[in-house]
Amino acid sequence: MKRVLCILLASICLLSLCGCHGSAERHTFAVPDTFDESQTYEITFWAKNDTNLTQVAIYEQTIEEFEKIYPSIHVNLRLYTDYGRIYNDVITNIATDTTPNVCVTYPDHIATYLTGEGTVVPLDDLLHDKKYGLGGSEVRFDAPTAEEIVPQFLSECYVNGNCYALPFMRSTEACYVNKTYVEKLGYTLPEMLTWDFVWEVSEAAMATDADGNFLVNGQKVMIPFIYKSTDNMMISMLKQSNGGYSTASGEIEIFNDTTKEILYTIAEHAGTRAFSTFKISSYPANFLNAGQCIFAIDSTAGATWMGSDAPLVDISEDALIDFETVVMPIPQQDTEHPQMISQGPSVCIFNKEDSGEVLASWLFAQYLLTNDVQIAYSQTEGYVPVTHKAQNSAEYQDYLSREGENNELYYAIKLQAAKLLLNNTENTFVTPVFNGSASLRDAAGQLVESVTKSVRRKETVDEAYMEKLFADTTSLYRLDQITADGSGKVVLGEMPTASIVLLCSLGGIWICLGAYYLAESVKKRKK
């Protein structure tokens, strides 16, 4: 009886431990055999637009068309204009188990979402499912196959060896150049921009007359070089210089001598006010279009805002200046081997209890890759479609051939921006994705912003400054808490007191049980 009691209690203890482990994990999604359309599915789609109402209209049109094909699925659209807000809202909603079904995202963000295990659906099985996979037999629209997605773009959606997203659109960065002013300053644009050229021309543009008007534009304002995304700036400069950023598994390498050299260079030109950033000054496009900037680096997905004839403008008409705009790759260290970032929205699917709901989400995500959606959306900005199927279609090729026919759909700068990526897809790169890579990216940008602000504030930027900046940035973005095992786990800190007490008690009880058993055995022998 005592033995039975002991075994029973030990079993309960073990069961209680098992119960603790992963008690709140969501079940793993398995592709259902059939899509049950007797049910109605209400799915939410969190999308990002570039403050571009045409994009909004395309999302709405896409949903309308999709719901006609699948009447049992209703898609609710929620729009954002900022990836950061989506990221923060998703994190909040993971905690309350109210994530959207389909969400525009960046792989860096997915790596963070994955810390809630089972939160994001791995798409590996879905991609190749014969019935419901990409171009599957039961899919009711003309979807691309997995092989028809540009491999480089699809590979960007893998985290820890699993595919967690579908690419939706791709862009890169471009340098939108006021060629008129470059030539007015006595320079000729090279085939490929170098950093040295951009810095030199920028400094030359700072000359003023006795009244403080800049000679190149005759105005009181001139910021020759403005970078929109300073995280991309640092990342690209490091990549081109073979400077460390991070290892694939998440070891932080950014705090190195190459980074310091880059920051000293930036400080030099921020000090003369030849360089500034979006966060410090404003949108590069506004300065470019007002003739107050010569090199404006922004996404190709911002091309419709760039140039004298831009269809989207945020400044008053009387502030617009007439000049020739040239779309070029970002400045390079090695012009023979150009390198530029690959970016753009992807979509992930969040796991739900009802596998039918997840399948409905997948079908919608897949619908976003159809030619109609891909081509229409890519035409709203300097995006490129993510499938060869769309890129090679007659409709898209016709679009590309009509560059400059008007200043709306065929706006020359926008088409040149798209072609820049199409011609340089093999020259693009992405940064490693791991839990914490989003923070590292923010930190990279913060380094540039901090140095730029500091020199504007007349602070001394020297070795001591750099050491403090590195230490503060590490602390601010908690980069010292990122582990390098690639598992996406972070250091969780000390074990809670309750857990320590529990484990000690369990250990103690096993000792007591052992002691009791021994004592009983001894008693029996004596008897």
Next chain:
Amino acid sequence: MKKIIALALVCVMALALVACTGDNSAVTTNAPESTVAPETTLAPETTAAPEVKVMSYAEYDAAALDSAVVIEAYVQAHQSWWDNKITVYAQDEDGAYFLYEMACSEEDAAKLVPGTKIRVSGYKSAWAGEVEIIDSTFEIIEGNYVAEPTDVTALLGTDDLIKHQNKLVSFKGMTVKAIEYKNGAPGDDIYVTVSYNGNDYSFCVEMYLTGPDTDVYKAVQALNVGDVVDIEGFLYWYEGVNTHITAVSAAK
């Protein structure tokens, strides 16, 4: 001995249950809390503002861009708190300040009701024409003042309008020319184009200041092109005047 063991086991089971309960919530919420989230709770800047004496509005106005500033002013309104930052519209009897993304805990944000006096340390900056204080911290001090709107209708289109930047102001007899949602549908900012004396001006219902549930958001939604209205708001600047509307009513 049996009793002791039984008691110990009961305690262990109880602890196990408690620990499991804790774990459950941890697993649910662990994802965001254990992530390496940026910019939370930590000061956003790497350098502290140097010691500067409290400035009058005139001294602040005269201060160079990018210089360290310390001012005392009264909160008039703020945008929604987010990520340990808050954007505040502040004013005193002499002028107004836009305190962009001031470091602020959620607990302190609740204390920033209209009228609250604060001392702010940061840097004077300008973004797209909007003069603001950035990278700032604050402390609440004794005092209370709620500004009345200043009628600046007559200053529209003049160089004097910008002298009232960031103040609570009013415009009388503005004609609505266009209403446009930032995202094409209700929920985000509303862009309102109004005209006065033949010139158009772009105003805005800033959703982080006055969101879709507020009276002013609903009132602007109900406006029609051609309506003649009186408008109150904060004289924000974005490549020109871009008032953040806080109240709208039929013109009197």
